[in-house]
Amino acid sequence: MAATVGRICGARLLKNYGLVGPQVCQLSTNAQGWTKSRKLLLSTLGVIGGGAGALLFALEQSVDASGTEAHPYHQPWSHNGLFQALDHASVRRGYEVYKQVCKACHSLQYVAFRNLVNVTHTEAEAKAEAAEVMIKDGPDEEGNYFERPGKLSDYFPSPYPNENAARAANNGAYPPDLSLIVLGRKGGEDYIFSLLTGYTEPPAGVVLREGQNYNPYFPGGAIAMAQVLFDEAAEYSDGTPATASQLAKDVSTFLRWCSEPELDDRRLMTIKAIGIFSTLAAIVYYYKRHKWSTLKSRKLAYKPVSKK
Amino acid sequence: MSLWSELNRNVFKRTSTFALVVAGGTFFFERTFEVISVGIFESINKGKLWKDIKHKYEE
Numbered sequence: 549m550a551a552t553v554g555r556i557c558g559a560r561l562l563k564n565y566g567l568v569g570p571q572v573c574q575l576s577t578n579a580q581g582w583t584k585s586r587k588l589l590l591s592t593l594g595v596i597g598g599g600a601g602a603l604l605f606a607l608e609q610s611v612d613a614s615g616t617e618a619h620p621y622h623q624p625w626s627h628n629g630l631f632q633a634l635d636h637a638s639v640r641r642g643y644e645v646y647k648q649v650c651k652a653c654h655s656l657q658y659v660a661f662r663n664l665v666n667v668t669h670t671e672a673e674a675k676a677e678a679a680e681v682m683i684k685d686g687p688d689e690e691g692n693y694f695e696r697p698g699k700l701s702d703y704f705p706s707p708y709p710n711e712n713a714a715r716a717a718n719n720g721a722y723p724p725d726l727s728l729i730v731l732g733r734k735g736g737e738d739y740i741f742s743l744l745t746g747y748t749e750p751p752a753g754v755v756l757r758e759g760q761n762y763n764p765y766f767p768g769g770a771i772a773m774a775q776v777l778f779d780e781a782a783e784y785s786d787g788t789p790a791t792a793s794q795l796a797k798d799v800s801t802f803l804r805w806c807s808e809p810e811l812d813d814r815r816l817m818t819i820k821a822i823g824i825f826s827t828l829a830a831i832v833y834y835y836k837r838h839k840w841s842t843l844k845s846r847k848l849a850y851k852p853v854s855k856k
Numbered sequence: 857m858s859l860w861s862e863l864n865r866n867v868f869k870r871t872s873t874f875a876l877v878v879a880g881g882t883f884f885f886e887r888t889f890e891v892i893s894v895g896i897f898e899s900i901n902k903g904k905l906w907k908d909i910k911h912k913y914e915e
Contacts, residue, residue: 626904631896631897631900631901632900632901632904633897633900633901633904633905634904635904636904636905636906636908636909637904637909640909666906666910667906668906669913670910670913670914672915673913786912812905815897815901816893816894816897819893819896819897820889820890820893823889823892823893824889
């Protein structure tokens with residue numbers, strides 16, 4: 549390996565310059581610094597890179613401004629912030645909302661009942677949740693498909709057997725799978741919250757077709773999903789008043805968890821990374837001072853050569 | 857005899873003891889670091905985590 553590297557790079561790479569040599573070069577006023585062409589190359593690269601970044605930013609901003617849809621407010625989510633974990637009580641209530649309302653139309657096919665264990669439900673509760681649904685399984689020994697009560701290892705069953713059935717039941721619009729919807733929509737849970745609470749009468753001049761509803765947050769404004777969240781549209785087992793905005797907040801938090809179940813771990817990792825990297829920074833700082841102390845405190849003495 | 861040179865003579869000089877100290881030090885460092893980090897995380901997020909609400913649902 550070393551021989552190959554040596555052959556490619558020539559002897560220069562492996563040559564021992566000694567510790568002090570290059571540092572003295574850098575410190576000396578005699579050093580040449582960058583050559584003219586190198587300066588030119590680097591500044592060109594810098595200008596091009598910065599320009600491209602600024603252009604992308606400006607384009608993105610103008611796209612934001614060009615649509616007709618309303619931009620969602622930033623809500624004060626309790627999991628906003630570098631160290632803030634999800635509010636698990638809210639995630640649990642959000643699951644109840646999904647189960648009582650959204651499940652009728654939306655699948656959640658990448659979340660399994662086992663994922664609920666020790667997040668929102670105890671193992672016994674999650675088993676009970678799973679046992680409430682029927683899962684299509686098979687083929688058995690005779691080659692038949694059959695239905696059985698769900699187990700912890702099952703994923704959430706979808707309301708429709710396939711996309712065509714879903715479209716046929718919803719006026720041709722496909723209710724998207726909600727597993728990754730928070731990551732899949734610009735604005736994340738702010739958007740979901742605004743969408744669910746933002747239904748209004750269509751403004752004058754907007755013509756909606758059969759089965760469409762007006763929602764200023766939905767791109768285009770005409771959405772096939774009717775308003776589903778009203779006060780008391782779902783029931784909470786923990787007694788929280790089920791206002792429409794409470795339901796929307798909890799189901800948005802739940803969907804954030806579905807999209808990013810590792811959120812709590814990431815927040816913990818942030819704390820750990822800050823701890824480790826500041827320790828390492830302190831060590832590196834000390835080590836640098838330690839190694840440079842001899843260099844910085846030395847004195848070069850030139851002895852005139854005495855003429856004979 | 858300072859603590860440092862004492863350590864140097866008895867521990868760091870021989871590879872076997874040095875390796876042992878590295879392994880042991882790693883273990884204790886990781887344990888304390890983990891416990892402290894998780895402690896900070898749980899105190900920041902008190903009341904929001906599953907461990908804070910699970911008593912309501914366990915028999």
